[in-house]
């Protein structure tokens with residue numbers, strides 16, 4: 001496979017007769033084989049996406065001391081600024097040549113507001129006019145889209161379309177703006193923008209600016225590029241959904257190298273289930289020849305395990 005499929009979501013999102021079924025079949029095929037696909041007609045306003053890019057560019061252009069006031073290392077809940085060199089998505093390589101800013105979900109009515117818990121509590125907001133409003137609006141839009149994609153996953157995996165709804169209605173979802181400075185000199189394979197890794201949650205929705213750099217590993221072990229396609233998100237399956245589906249879906253390694261000679265920005269949205277969601281291999285994915293490969297775990301514990309392996313500051317804290 002040289003190209004990732006581009007799946008049109010309109011039939012599902014417009015409630016066309018048979019639309020959910022058709023989209024679920026296409027998504028299921030991609031999720032089982034490579035774990036990556038593009039989605040178009042996804043319903044998220046292009047003007048909103050452009051507005052968030054403009055604010056991300058403004059934020060990353062602030063002096064480092066300003067950005068570090070919002071450092072992710074000061075909080076336990078995975079929100080705020082992570083500077084160049086603070087993360088190793090591939091622990092075998094040098095630290096990633098990227099900087100990032102994370103926004104989580106604001107506490108909703110009746111929810112505890114505890115910043116020490118992963119992906120809960122308050123956000124750290126930069127002093128950039130409009131940032132909070134636009135980031136919150138974008139977050140809500142991609143959250144809705146993620147919920148809708150779960151209906152297609154459920155149908156394809158052999159459970160009712162709303163099966164996942166109670167597990168993902170208070171999600172540990174993270175909006176992450178990313179900036180990859182151009183790679184200095186010739187790329188020698190030691191330092192990636194983002195080292196090879198798999199994502200942790202159920203799904204990721206990635207918007208790329210016009211500068212490419214994302215590469216995806218095929219099952220055969222080749223790396224193929226996933227170039228920006230206007231009007232789409234790249235959607236990929238994460239480790240949590242792979243586990244939940246008893247490896248029916250695949251969470252595939254990917255990496256970023258900015259070979260363009262210019263700045264690259266991207267916006268990722270990582271959708272992890274509710275912290276207390278019990279991730280237990282789906283009954284429809286278990287059979288006599290295919291017993292459950294994993295014991296049950298809460299989504300919160302699963303995410304913590306994965307974050308602690310990635311961040312230097314979390315490792316030393318814990």
Ligand SMILES: O=C(O)CCC(=O)C(=O)O
Pocket residue numbers: 178194199206208213214254255256266267268
């Ligand atoms: O920036 C990108 O294109 C991908 C980033 C990514 O894979 C990640 O942050 O998990």
Ligand SMILES: [Fe+2]
Pocket residue numbers: 197198199204254
């Ligand atoms: Fe990723």
